[in-house]
Amino acid sequence: MRYESPTTIKEVVGLLKKERGKAFVLAGGTDLLVGMKLGMIEPDLLVDIKHIPAMRTVKTSKTGFRIGAAVSCAELGEHKAMKKAWPGVVEAANLIGSDQVQGRCTVVGNLCNASPAADSVPALIAAGAKAVIVGADGRRTIAVENIATGPGKTCLKKGEVIEAITLPNQTKTSGDAYLRFTPRTEMDIAVVGVGINLTLEKGLVSKARVVLGAVAPTAITVPEAAEALIGTKVDKKALENLAAACSAACRPIDDKRGSAEYRTRIAGVMAVRAAKIAFKRAGSAA
Amino acid sequence: MTDSTLVSTTINGDSIEFACPNDETLLDALRNRVGLTGVKEGCGTGDCGACSVTLDGRLVCSCLVLGVEASGREVGTVEGLTTNGELHPLQEKFIEHAALQCGVCTPGFLVAAKALLDKNPDPSETEIRYALAGNLCRCTGYDKIVRAVQATAKDMRKAKKKKG
Numbered sequence A: 001m002r003y004e005s006p007t008t009i010k011e012v013v014g015l016l017k018k019e020r021g022k023a024f025v026l027a028g029g030t031d032l033l034v035g036m037k038l039g040m041i042e043p044d045l046l047v048d049i050k051h052i053p054a055m056r057t058v059k060t061s062k063t064g065f066r067i068g069a070a071v072s073c074a075e076l077g078e079h080k081a082m083k084k085a086w087p088g089v090v091e092a093a094n095l096i097g098s099d100q101v102q103g104r105c106t107v108v109g110n111l112c113n114a115s116p117a118a119d120s121v122p123a124l125i126a127a128g129a130k131a132v133i134v135g136a137d138g139r140r141t142i143a144v145e146n147i148a149t150g151p152g153k154t155c156l157k158k159g160e161v162i163e164a165i166t167l168p169n170q171t172k173t174s175g176d177a178y179l180r181f182t183p184r185t186e187m188d189i190a191v192v193g194v195g196i197n198l199t200l201e202k203g204l205v206s207k208a209r210v211v212l213g214a215v216a217p218t219a220i221t222v223p224e225a226a227e228a229l230i231g232t233k234v235d236k237k238a239l240e241n242l243a244a245a246c247s248a249a250c251r252p253i254d255d256k257r258g259s260a261e262y263r264t265r266i267a268g269v270m271a272v273r274a275a276k277i278a279f280k281r282a283g284s285a286a
Numbered sequence B: 001m002t003d004s005t006l007v008s009t010t011i012n013g014d015s016i017e018f019a020c021p022n023d024e025t026l027l028d029a030l031r032n033r034v035g036l037t038g039v040k041e042g043c044g045t046g047d048c049g050a051c052s053v054t055l056d057g058r059l060v061c062s063c064l065v066l067g068v069e070a071s072g073r074e075v076g077t078v079e080g081l082t083t084n085g086e087l088h089p090l091q092e093k094f095i096e097h098a099a100l101q102c103g104v105c106t107p108g109f110l111v112a113a114k115a116l117l118d119k120n121p122d123p124s125e126t127e128i129r130y131a132l133a134g135n136l137c138r139c140t141g142y143d144k145i146v147r148a149v150q151a152t153a154k155d156m157r158k159a160k161k162k163k164g
């Protein structure tokens, strides 16, 4: 196996494109190295992106945030402006694994690994995040929800690499939240994950995004759940409708962590809890 | 086509060079090439924390880092905890509180606990338990480990105050 650690994105694309064997981008390696250890992945080439300066930083601008693909989740959690604007996204990223894993793992790796239970993905989608993809033909930007196409599968073409994730600025009357349910409190895989982003106008929800993880082959956006909240003060009735819409949208697997029936029910419960947090954040941010 | 790389790195403050196959983990390189056997392999998949080291000051599982990735960086292992042969306060408290039995998890716990105390000299019990959630112990039942870390934090804060 060859290992390359280029310092420009152009070199990354060139190396990936040229490789005849199996080539992988190496970010934090917390999925890749486990796969290699278990013999599930046998790369011919690893291209480490951690030496590319532009990929190592979180940038703030007038239009929002740009999270470099090699920024670890621990670093993201230490970024005050990100934490203030998008607490749900940061909390979701910080739920991944232990402190040891946090020191290495990235949200882009989480996204590209395309596990249905990836924690940061529902929060990113709810926040309206986009992925900046670079390939031999140039750059393209697509919504995060269009990256994963199924368990372990993405829409990235050979030679393509995600350079960064962009997030808009959060408005003063918006708030986001992410909650997951796991059998253990730490170091476990989500049975259900819920990302919610709400915007208020005169105290009522005017915009909502509700995204579920771990209950379908990819994270799913649930427009019916968003509609249940729009025009309301997130009261009891709205929350009941939210829960029902979330449960109705689930197409979960049955496994040792939770039966399909259990996941379906818990999706509603977790959505209610996340909506309350997002509503509070949207209100108190004003 | 090279399958191996000459790695120049700093380990516990010393400059070290070793040749390392590209697909070898830092864990294996530390144990088998550098001869630092404090770092242990429990699982090899990031779950147990027995292989915990610091990389440029950040806590990581060395089983999830390639040896070649240590190039030009600073690695800290349990062997670096002692100064001039004197045990680190954490090591003393682990002994005092009987926070180890078989000892396989201990180097990982010490490195992780030190990383915690470096960041947060006064952690609550909950913070300690969360910070050490990536370290598994199959012998002690954790309470003794948590007590040892609390006791160390207390002593170190006192010592710091005295120094003033």
Ligand SMILES: Cc1cc2nc3c(=O)[nH]c(=O)nc-3n(C[C@H](O)[C@H](O)[C@H](O)COP(=O)(O)OP(=O)(O)OC[C@H]3O[C@@H](n4cnc5c(N)ncnc54)[C@H](O)[C@@H]3O)c2cc1C
Binding pocket: A024, A025, A026, A027, A028, A029, A030, A031, A032, A033, A034, A049, A069, A095, A096, A097, A098, A101, A104, A105, A106, A107, A108, A109, A110, A111, A112, A113, A117, A118, A119, A120, A156, A160, A161, A162, A163, A187, A188, A189, A190, B045, B046, B047
């Ligand atoms: C002990 C342990 C606990 C974990 N707990 C959780 C958890 O609670 N929740 C959770 O969601 N996940 C968890 N994970 C899985 C993993 O840590 C996450 O998916 C993590 O975010 C992966 O990021 P990485 O940077 O380490 O990815 P890597 O392993 O570096 O890469 C993962 C995949 O993405 C590709 N890739 C990475 N970056 C790019 C890029 N810029 N462009 C194109 N492709 C790219 C790689 O080629 C690879 O296929 C855990 C893993 C371990 C070992």
Ligand code: FES
Binding pocket: B040, B041, B042, B043, B044, B045, B046, B047, B048, B049, B050, B051, B052, B061, B062, B063, B064
């Ligand atoms: S050996 Fe690395 S975490 Fe278990």
Ligand code: FES
Binding pocket: B099, B100, B101, B102, B103, B104, B105, B106, B136, B137, B138, B139, B140
């Ligand atoms: S003392 Fe034996 S595993 Fe912890």
